[in-house]
Structure formats: C-alpha cells, structure tokens
Amino acid sequence: MKRSMQFLVAAGVAVAGIAVVILAQGSVAGPAPAKEQQQVVTDCVESRVGYTDITRKEQAVPEYGYPNVKCSPRTHKVWWWGDPFADTIPMGDMPALDPNDKSKGDFAHAVVRPREPHLQYFNMFPDKHCEGCHDGENVPFPKNNIPRELGMHQDIVENALDLQHGRGAIWCLDCHSAKHRNKLVDHRGRLISFNQPQKLCGKCHGQIYADWRRGIHGKRIGSWKTGGKKRWWVCTECHNPHTVQIHRFDPIKPEAPPELPRGMNNADHELKY
Amino acid sequence: MSQQCSGHCHCGKGAEEAESIDTTRRDLLKYMGVAAMAGAMAEADSPEAEAATFKEWFQTHYQLMTDSEKKACIARLEARYSEEYGKHVTVSDAPPLKGVLFGYALNIQKCIGCRTCVHACVQENNQSRYDPEVQWIKVLKMEKGGDSFSEDKREKGYPEHSAIGDHGVQVGGNAYTPAGVSLEDSVRYYDPEKVPEDGSFYFPVQCQQCEKPPCVKTCPVRATFREPNGVVVIDYNWCIGCRMCQLACPYGARRFNWGEPNLPPEEMNPKTHYFGNRPRMRGVMEKCTFCLQRTREGRMPACLEACPVGARKFGNLLDPQSEIRQVLATKRVFRFKEEFNTYPKFFYFVD
Known part of the structure; x- marks a missing residue:
C-alpha cells in the first residue's frame, strides 16, 4: 500500500514536470498552429490574371462531391480541377499540319473554353460585344492600318504607337478585323474566331504553333492518352498579345513558401551571399 | 479507430504483474503486443470494428494477399475512412495498366x-495540412548563369586574406557563386511579390x-x-x-x-x-x-x-x-x- 502511494506521488510529480515542460514549450513556440477556417474562394483565375476567370461551382462531380475547381485563398489561382472540362466547347476544325499529320485525330476530342464571352468592355453589350460600339455608325470604321494614337482602350494598349508585339512590324488592324470587331483577321483577310486565336498566331509563330499542335507547347488537361479528351489552352489564355514583348507570361503572385522546420525562425541560411 | 497504437501504450495493471513474475523477453513482447491491441480495441466501439482493427494490424504485404484478403482489406479501409471523414470514400486497387510506362x-x-x-x-x-505540413513537391530557385558574371558580382568569391596566408589558392571570381543547376545554392523559401524574378529559374523536384x-x-x-x-x-x-x-x-x-x-x-x-x-x-x-x-x-x-x-x-x-x-x-x-x-x-x- 505504502509502496503504491509512493509510486502515485512520484507519478504525480512526473506528470506535473511534463506539464511544465509542455507549457514552457508552448510559450516559446507561440500558440499551437490551429487550423483557421479558410474561406472558400469562388472567383478564381486560371492562367492569365484578369482574362481567364472561372467561378467555383459545388457538386460539379456528384460522385465524389467535387467542385469544378478548388482555388488558392492567397492568389485565387486554380490549383485543383474537379471537372477539367468545365464550361468548354469543342475546339472546332483544325487543318492538318502536313499529309502525315497523325495528331489530327486528337482534335476530335479537343475542347476549349470559349474566349468570345470575355469580349466585353466594362460590361457593356454582353451579347453584341465589341460591335456594340464598333458598328460603323457610333464608331466609324477605320480607313487604313497606319499606326496612330488611340482615343480609347489605353488600358489594353498603353501607347498604340509603340505596340509591344511584333517590334514595330504589326499594328492593331493586322490582327483585329476593321469591320467585324468580334472577329480576328489574318493577312489574307479571312475572319477568325476569338475562340481559335491559334489560327492567327500560327501564321507568324509557326514553330511554336507546331509544338502546340503536338502537345509540347502550352497547357492541356484531361486525359493523358493519345486521342483522349483534353482541354487545350489557346494562345491568349496564357499570353497577352498586346504586351507580349514585355513579358511572355505576366508575372503572378506565388503561393506561400513551405513551413519552416520546427525551431527555425527564418530561412537566412539559404542566402549565402 | 483514428490512431494506431505503436506499442507504447500504457499497459497499466499489466505492467505490475509482468514485473512480479520472471518473464523472458519473448513473453514480455508478446504481452506488450496483447496490451497494445487491447488499448487499440478499447477505442473501437463494436465487435465488428474490433475485429477489423485486429485484421488491419495483422494484414500481410498487399502483394502477398489472396484476392479475397485484398477485397476484405479494401472494404475495411473504405468503412474506416468513410466513418472517420464523414463521406463516402472509395479505395481503388486498380492494377498497373498494360503496355504503359x-x-x-x-x-x-x-x-x-x-x-x-x-x-x-x-x-x-x-x-x-499542418503540423506537420507535408508537401511532396519542392520548388528550388536557382540563379541564371548570366547573373553570376554581372557587374556587381564579378569581384566576389575571391578567398579572403587570413593571417596564415592564402595557401596559394586562386579560386577565381565566381567559384563561390556557381550558376545553373546547383542544389547547394538553391533557395526553397523564396517569397517575392511576383514570380518569375529576373535572373532566376525554378526547378521543381x-x-x-x-x-x-x-x-x-x-x-x-x-x-x-x-x-x-x-x-x-x-x-x-x-x-x-x-x-x-x-x-x-x-x-x-x-x-x-x-x-x-x-x-x-x-x-x-x-x-x-x-x-x-x-x-x-x-x-x-x-x-x-x-x-x-x-x-x-x-x-x-x-x-x-x-x-x-x-x-x-x-x-x-x-x-x-x-x-x-x-x-x-x-x-x-x-x-x-x-x-x-x-x-x-x-x-x-x-x-
């Protein structure tokens, strides 16, 4: 009996000691890293900030209860795809690269997110898009393609006399149709949909275009199998054609760095110089 | 059962008994195993759950299991995860695809x-997610070669003079600022306003x-x-x-x-x-x-x-x-x- 009492006392002291140690550690390391309830981000961005928005929808894949996308609370960047084919349409017809072009079959299951719904200027004319103003009456059609200063759209092209694309060789109306503002236009005057900018960009950037066709350049998600259903990113979903000379891909905010190892206060050990 | 008892569980009354009799090491180990099992099963609430816990503890290497054992193992895991996370969890054991590398x-x-x-x-x-934060990919930042030889770094990297001399070693201007894929000089905890930074490239591993x-x-x-x-x-x-x-x-x-x-x-x-x-x-x-x-x-x-x-x-x-x-x-x-x-x-x- 006495022995067990001694044991109990000893155990009590030991427990108290441990508690003190734990408390001391707690006060040094600050409060325990509790999980703060993170807000669900619904306004997400895919690649190009301001141009490739996507809205989170719950239960897009009911089987697993997935939303269509999960996004970073820090940068609002999409970091996980529940449904890789959210809001997509078929990419449409693509010409064969050459007679032996085997990748043509890939396009049967290729889908893209349409770019045309993004053709809005401060939410004016959600269905007429650019032609709401550029109809030949409100804004007359331009007579030629000689570079001049623009009265509007400085937010897109800061200085139209110094377009940051093509190093002076091209200007707005080399790519934008003068009379059909909801369309692009190639050097032969053929109208090209904003959903298929690759047909226009590939005219000059042939090497990149060939790589893109083969799946080496650019992003695509979905199935890894050849001929499987994939969502392709088109040129303007990553590159801003108006400022591409400054940055091929506009810099973005990075995600948070990893947690430092326990007991380390900073990462100065990495910086040797 | 949310935690796996790793053999350090309190044996309580059992420990005193074990002390009183002269046991061999083998007996003691066996005893500890049973005590640990008892502790683990005490957390489970139904006999079925107890049986499942027992089976999970003593399951063999997955590749050595028979088909029925595999099936039972998957069902056990699905039930346990579904209960623990409050949603329907599926555990697949789809085999490797044929003709795929x-x-x-x-x-x-x-x-x-x-x-x-x-x-x-x-x-x-x-x-x-936290404590510990586990991430399988680490992104290393490294310096582009051109920057090592830039104006401000050209004179760096020479050995400093010391009281016992320079040992006749002339290491050259940039031996201490290597460029390119050099893990020793990579940075992992970078956090600038925007990426990519000039003069840097990134190397996810x-x-x-x-x-x-x-x-x-x-x-x-x-x-x-x-x-x-x-x-x-x-x-x-x-x-x-x-x-x-x-x-x-x-x-x-x-x-x-x-x-x-x-x-x-x-x-x-x-x-x-x-x-x-x-x-x-x-x-x-x-x-x-x-x-x-x-x-x-x-x-x-x-x-x-x-x-x-x-x-x-x-x-x-x-x-x-x-x-x-x-x-x-x-x-x-x-x-x-x-x-x-x-x-x-x-x-x-x-x-």
Whole structure:
C-alpha cells in the first residue's frame, strides 16, 4: 500500500514536470498552429490574371462531391480541377499540319473554353460585344492600318504607337478585323474566331504553333492518352498579345513558401551571399 | 479507430504483474503486443470494428494477399475512412495498366516558380495540412548563369586574406557563386511579390520514379517497390517507418509522417487508391506516385493540371505519338543526377 502511494506521488510529480515542460514549450513556440477556417474562394483565375476567370461551382462531380475547381485563398489561382472540362466547347476544325499529320485525330476530342464571352468592355453589350460600339455608325470604321494614337482602350494598349508585339512590324488592324470587331483577321483577310486565336498566331509563330499542335507547347488537361479528351489552352489564355514583348507570361503572385522546420525562425541560411 | 497504437501504450495493471513474475523477453513482447491491441480495441466501439482493427494490424504485404484478403482489406479501409471523414470514400486497387510506362517531363525554361503544383498535389493526395505540413513537391530557385558574371558580382568569391596566408589558392571570381543547376545554392523559401524574378529559374523536384530506385533497394521489408508501369509505390500498412529509403533517395523526394497527419474532413479527397492517396497514419513514408488514382484511369496528374504555364508534360513512354515522346524526340532533355544510375522516368527539358 505504502509502496503504491509512493509510486502515485512520484507519478504525480512526473506528470506535473511534463506539464511544465509542455507549457514552457508552448510559450516559446507561440500558440499551437490551429487550423483557421479558410474561406472558400469562388472567383478564381486560371492562367492569365484578369482574362481567364472561372467561378467555383459545388457538386460539379456528384460522385465524389467535387467542385469544378478548388482555388488558392492567397492568389485565387486554380490549383485543383474537379471537372477539367468545365464550361468548354469543342475546339472546332483544325487543318492538318502536313499529309502525315497523325495528331489530327486528337482534335476530335479537343475542347476549349470559349474566349468570345470575355469580349466585353466594362460590361457593356454582353451579347453584341465589341460591335456594340464598333458598328460603323457610333464608331466609324477605320480607313487604313497606319499606326496612330488611340482615343480609347489605353488600358489594353498603353501607347498604340509603340505596340509591344511584333517590334514595330504589326499594328492593331493586322490582327483585329476593321469591320467585324468580334472577329480576328489574318493577312489574307479571312475572319477568325476569338475562340481559335491559334489560327492567327500560327501564321507568324509557326514553330511554336507546331509544338502546340503536338502537345509540347502550352497547357492541356484531361486525359493523358493519345486521342483522349483534353482541354487545350489557346494562345491568349496564357499570353497577352498586346504586351507580349514585355513579358511572355505576366508575372503572378506565388503561393506561400513551405513551413519552416520546427525551431527555425527564418530561412537566412539559404542566402549565402 | 483514428490512431494506431505503436506499442507504447500504457499497459497499466499489466505492467505490475509482468514485473512480479520472471518473464523472458519473448513473453514480455508478446504481452506488450496483447496490451497494445487491447488499448487499440478499447477505442473501437463494436465487435465488428474490433475485429477489423485486429485484421488491419495483422494484414500481410498487399502483394502477398489472396484476392479475397485484398477485397476484405479494401472494404475495411473504405468503412474506416468513410466513418472517420464523414463521406463516402472509395479505395481503388486498380492494377498497373498494360503496355504503359509512365514518364514525366518538365520544362524548366517555362516554370515560373509559382508553387501551384505543390498545392495541387496536397489537394489531391490527402497530405497532412499542418503540423506537420507535408508537401511532396519542392520548388528550388536557382540563379541564371548570366547573373553570376554581372557587374556587381564579378569581384566576389575571391578567398579572403587570413593571417596564415592564402595557401596559394586562386579560386577565381565566381567559384563561390556557381550558376545553373546547383542544389547547394538553391533557395526553397523564396517569397517575392511576383514570380518569375529576373535572373532566376525554378526547378521543381518530386519523386523521379527511378528505374533503379535506391529507396527500393534499401527498404528492409520491401514495403516500397516499383510497379510495372514505372511508378514506385509504398504499402503504407507494411511500412515500418525506419526511413532508410529517405536516406537512400538522392532527390530528397520522400516524406515521413512524424506526427498524426492533420487532414480536415472537408478537404479530404474521397477518391483514393491503396498505393496512392489514401490517408496515411503516423510513422510511415509517403511520396509522389504520379497520382496513381488518377493516371490509372487515364487522367492527368494533379500537378500538371494546375501548372498555369503548361511546363509539365505527362504520358506513356511506350506510345510514340504521346506528348512525352514528342518532347523526348525534339527537345533538349536531361535527367536529374544522372550520374547515380537511377534512370529516372522524370525528365527536365528546355525549348
């Protein structure tokens, strides 16, 4: 009996000691890293900030209860795809690269997110898009393609006399149709949909275009199998054609760095110089 | 049962009894095992759950199980995870695909170091979110060569004069500021306002899925092994947590669960694979599996889908038309730490 009492006392002291140690550690390391309830981000961005928005929808894949996308609370960047084919349409017809072009079959299951719904200027004319103003009456059609200063759209092209694309060789109306503002236009005057900018960009950037066709350049998600259903990113979903000379891909905010190892206060050990 | 008792449980009254009789070591071990089991089962609430816990503890290596044992094992796990996370969790054991050898390629010229892939991986693979924070991909920032020889650094790197002389060593201007892929000078905790930064390039490292994996060679219990489609996997229930593989891996790709993983139920991905992203327990290794649960069903890995610049390419190395083969055929490709003869299936390339 006495022995067990001694044991109990000893155990009590030991427990108290441990508690003190734990408390001391707690006060040094600050409060325990509790999980703060993170807000669900619904306004997400895919690649190009301001141009490739996507809205989170719950239960897009009911089987697993997935939303269509999960996004970073820090940068609002999409970091996980529940449904890789959210809001997509078929990419449409693509010409064969050459007679032996085997990748043509890939396009049967290729889908893209349409770019045309993004053709809005401060939410004016959600269905007429650019032609709401550029109809030949409100804004007359331009007579030629000689570079001049623009009265509007400085937010897109800061200085139209110094377009940051093509190093002076091209200007707005080399790519934008003068009379059909909801369309692009190639050097032969053929109208090209904003959903298929690759047909226009590939005219000059042939090497990149060939790589893109083969799946080496650019992003695509979905199935890894050849001929499987994939969502392709088109040129303007990553590159801003108006400022591409400054940055091929506009810099973005990075995600948070990893947690430092326990007991380390900073990462100065990495910086040797 | 949420925690696995690792044999350190209190034996309580049993310990005193064991003290009183002259026991051999074997008897004591046996006794501790039973006591630990009793402790573990005390947490379970029904006889069925107790039986399931017992079976999970004493299950064999997954590859040695019979089909019926595998089925029972999967059902056990599904039931336990579903209860623990409050949603319907599926555990697949889809076998490796026939005629497929997975390969991965990463364009280090394109990578901007934004770490989106790191977090995509965490969202997909049910890693511990905090305390400890487990991430399978690490992104290293390195200096471009041109910057090492820039005006402000040209005179740096000479040995400093000391009282005992310079030892006749003339190291040259930039011996201490090496450029290019140099792990010694890589930075991992960078956090600038915007990426990419001028003069830097970024080098994400994850499991390289070696053809001759040092981790597999060193595992004393064969808990980790390479599957026919080229992915090195771990049987988490068979892993003893000795961390030999972590030491053996030249790429620092393996992670150890030092504590009980903290995985909030609302963030848990209910689509899992036995060798892939099913929730792990304390004291086992884990690492990138090329998202087994996705890629065996034909879907791209999560890190690839998240990459905002399309720097990541994945596919079947045995299919000449696949994207990965196109990369290997037409781009300048290297493998990381080639000199170790590990033959990674992860390639880095530039345009």
